Amino acid sequence: MNHRRHEELKKIISHHDYLYHVLDRPEISDFEYDRLFKELLELEQSDPTLTLKDSPSQRVGSSPLESFSKGKHRIPMISLGNSYSAEEIGDFDKRIKSYLKRSDPIEYLCEPKFDGLAIELIYENGFLTSALTRGDGTTGEVVTRNIKTIKSIPLRLKTDNPPKLFEVRGEVLIFKKDFLAMNAEYEEMGLNVFANPRNAAAGTVRQLDSSVTASRPLRFFAYGLGAIDGISFETQKAVQASLGKFGFPIAEKLTRICSNSQAVIDFYIEFEKLRPNLDFDVDGIVIKVNSLPLQEELGFVARSPRWATAAKFKPQQAESVIEEIQVQVGRTGALTPVALLRPTKVGGVQISHATLHNQEEIRRKDIRVGDTVVIQRAGDVIPEIVGVVLDQRPATSTPYEMPKVCPSCGENVFVPENEIIPRCLNPFCQAILKESLKHFVSRRAMNIEKVGDRLIETLVDRGLIRKFSDIYKLTAEELFSLERQGLKSTRNILDSINSSRKSSFPRFIFSLGIRFVGEQTAKLLADHFVTVDRLIDAKSDDLLSIPEIGPKVAQSIVSWFSNPKNVAEVRELLAAGIYFSEPSRSFSGTLSGKSFLITGTLPVPRDQAKDLIEQNGGKIVSSVSAKLNFLVVGKEPGSKLQKAESLGVPILLWEDLQNMIKN
Ligand code: IVH
Numbered sequence: 001m002n003h004r005r006h007e008e009l010k011k012i013i014s015h016h017d018y019l020y021h022v023l024d025r026p027e028i029s030d031f032e033y034d035r036l037f038k039e040l041l042e043l044e045q046s047d048p049t050l051t052l053k054d055s056p057s058q059r060v061g062s063s064p065l066e067s068f069s070k071g072k073h074r075i076p077m078i079s080l081g082n083s084y085s086a087e088e089i090g091d092f093d094k095r096i097k098s099y100l101k102r103s104d105p106i107e108y109l110c111e112p113k114f115d116g117l118a119i120e121l122i123y124e125n126g127f128l129t130s131a132l133t134r135g136d137g138t139t140g141e142v143v144t145r146n147i148k149t150i151k152s153i154p155l156r157l158k159t160d161n162p163p164k165l166f167e168v169r170g171e172v173l174i175f176k177k178d179f180l181a182m183n184a185e186y187e188e189m190g191l192n193v194f195a196n197p198r199n200a201a202a203g204t205v206r207q208l209d210s211s212v213t214a215s216r217p218l219r220f221f222a223y224g225l226g227a228i229d230g231i232s233f234e235t236q237k238a239v240q241a242s243l244g245k246f247g248f249p250i251a252e253k254l255t256r257i258c259s260n261s262q263a264v265i266d267f268y269i270e271f272e273k274l275r276p277n278l279d280f281d282v283d284g285i286v287i288k289v290n291s292l293p294l295q296e297e298l299g300f301v302a303r304s305p306r307w308a309t310a311a312k313f314k315p316q317q318a319e320s321v322i323e324e325i326q327v328q329v330g331r332t333g334a335l336t337p338v339a340l341l342r343p344t345k346v347g348g349v350q351i352s353h354a355t356l357h358n359q360e361e362i363r364r365k366d367i368r369v370g371d372t373v374v375i376q377r378a379g380d381v382i383p384e385i386v387g388v389v390l391d392q393r394p395a396t397s398t399p400y401e402m403p404k405v406c407p408s409c410g411e412n413v414f415v416p417e418n419e420i421i422p423r424c425l426n427p428f429c430q431a432i433l434k435e436s437l438k439h440f441v442s443r444r445a446m447n448i449e450k451v452g453d454r455l456i457e458t459l460v461d462r463g464l465i466r467k468f469s470d471i472y473k474l475t476a477e478e479l480f481s482l483e484r485q486g487l488k489s490t491r492n493i494l495d496s497i498n499s500s501r502k503s504s505f506p507r508f509i510f511s512l513g514i515r516f517v518g519e520q521t522a523k524l525l526a527d528h529f530v531t532v533d534r535l536i537d538a539k540s541d542d543l544l545s546i547p548e549i550g551p552k553v554a555q556s557i558v559s560w561f562s563n564p565k566n567v568a569e570v571r572e573l574l575a576a577g578i579y580f581s582e583p584s585r586s587f588s589g590t591l592s593g594k595s596f597l598i599t600g601t602l603p604v605p606r607d608q609a610k611d612l613i614e615q616n617g618g619k620i621v622s623s624v625s626a627k628l629n630f631l632v633v634g635k636e637p638g639s640k641l642q643k644a645e646s647l648g649v650p651i652l653l654w655e656d657l658q659n660m661i662k663n
Pocket of ligand 1: 170
């Protein structure tokens with residue numbers, strides 16, 4: 001009985017993992033999913049005879065390893081030759097034709113060159129038995145436990161008669177938006193941030209503690225095979241289709257079959273234009289001869305296949321000059337050096353500053369004011385300094401030293417033990433106050449839209465605000481007396497402050513800016529303690545009983561609330577009329593139980609529209625099907641509109657959606 005239910009649960013949960021993580025089209029609520037998962041765990045705890053190797057319970061990570069063991073690839077993981085232009089793509093095609101002594105067009109499969117970490121997944125009789133990094137191509141590291149935490153990777157092939165051996169090759173990566181959110185969270189926690197999504201993905205796969213890996217947003221795309229036994233294919237396209245059928249994420253929509261080299265070149269040019277809008281980083285396209293028999297015939301030259309090439313995009317790099325190094329004070333008091341650059345275009349985007357991270361980084365690269373530097377947009381998202389052009393260094397330049405005092409208040413700074421970043425600890429430092437206030441009013445915190453950075457600077461400089469709760473005491477006269485402040489904008493500011501009083505407990509906790517308490521932790525605390533008073537009185541043991549909270553975070557929370565000034569401020573905020581209405585776990589609200597999809601440009605940012613729908617109980621889905629309840633349409637809608645119309649899905653304009661929520 002246990003075994004039957006266990007097999008069933010494994011199947012159901014894997015199916016929902018697939019819907020959620022591969023197809024991005026969940027069919028059950030988080031709540032239902034958690035319930036199934038809990039049943040699975042309870043069953044496994046009560047009966048040690050159950051098979052765990054393909055159980056979703058294996059995805060949560062386990063105790064840290066001392067080191068990774070090594071494993072040999074049955075077929076070496078070789079690298080690709082590179083092309084850098086339309087011309088070189090033409091040369092690649094010519095080489096192939098001359099080698100094959102053919103003149104008729106060759107068919108190619110073109111797909112993204114994912115910028116992540118190459119991984120080999122080994123499936124024996126359908127079960128994922130081992131996962132290896134590429135390593136030196138011959139031998140890689142065994143990272144099976146980490147790889148199993150990636151929910152889009154099937155633990156068992158989605159088929160009833162699996163081949164004896166099936167080695168899948170693909171790339172582990174992190175989506176740009178997940179990377180930015182993760183870095184923001186790390187910054188929040190006072191931890192080092194990652195330079196780019198590729199480094200973050202690579203570091204995470206090679207983490208000795210798989211529970212850390214499990215906490216990070218890794219994704220996977222399959223693009224090829226290693227050794228196989230008991231299955232065969234005729235084309236690269238068929239390989240891709242079969243990978244999709246077996247349950248792997250594939251970049252099907254970004255793949256094109258090109259019937260000749262000109263079509264490949266067209267794709268290369270089109271794809272580069274698409275690059276900034278993709279969810280993940282790419283550094284080019286990979287061009288593969290589609291026919292596998294032809295691939296075989298072409299074979300290898302040196303360490304690369306003759307039948308494939310990576311057509312890279314031009315590096316998004318440029319030279320600029322460091323005009324100044326400015327030291328910014330964050331809301332936790334951390335001092336961060338930032339290079340102010342002579343404004344320069346990199347990959348179509350104007351760059352005027354780049355973070356230098358810390359003194360260590362500056363020393364390592366020996367970066368000085370006045371230096372000519374090579375800058376690049378790391379993984380398309382964050383500008384960084386690659387290095388200094390030494391022969392253009394001014395003769396008078398000297399090494400850069402971080403200041404020993406806070407650039408805002410002039411107090412001595414302090415480097416905490418085991419950290420490298422100096423901090424200003426002055427509780428009255430204006431820079432810290434300004435940054436804390438900017439965080440307090442930000443969209444994900446109290447969401448006081450009309451109180452922007454500039455206004456905060458002015459209000460603090462004028463002495464009108466000394467702490468968070470002062471915001472709720474601002475009067476029309478005070479605001480109106482400021483420069484450039486009209487009657488209408490004064491009213492808007494007061495309205496927006498007023499509507500922020502209606503908030504939620506997690507948002508409120510997050511706004512306080514307690515060190516190490518990001519949005520995620522704030523949600524956990526709200527769920528656990530439910531009321532402000534219980535949170536204020538939280539003891540360390542109580543906090544540590546929440547699985548995701550460790551000693552460092554617990555300590556920070558206890559110490560924050562042990563300061564009577566902080567507690568008084570919390571009470572003052574509540575006295576100012578802040579109250580909680582948003583449910584922490586949704587599925588209630590006027591849109592409850594309905595699914596929505598947005599297409600086209602709405603009058604508000606996409607994120608905001610999604611939040612609005614979710615906050616009112618609606619669910620966001622990512623593709624049109626007959627089951628979709630509503631399509632929300634903005635300006636210049638895509639093909640989704642036609643599809644929805646043909647399926648009879650009701651169409652809403654932005655105004656319709658707003659009315660629906662109001663009623
Ligand atoms: S196929 C024999 N396809 O590029 C050819 N590789 O230089 C094997 N890569 O580190 C590679 N996207 O991880 C292939 N669509 C793609 C790829 C891809 C990224 C990486 C791969 C390897 C490097 C090869």
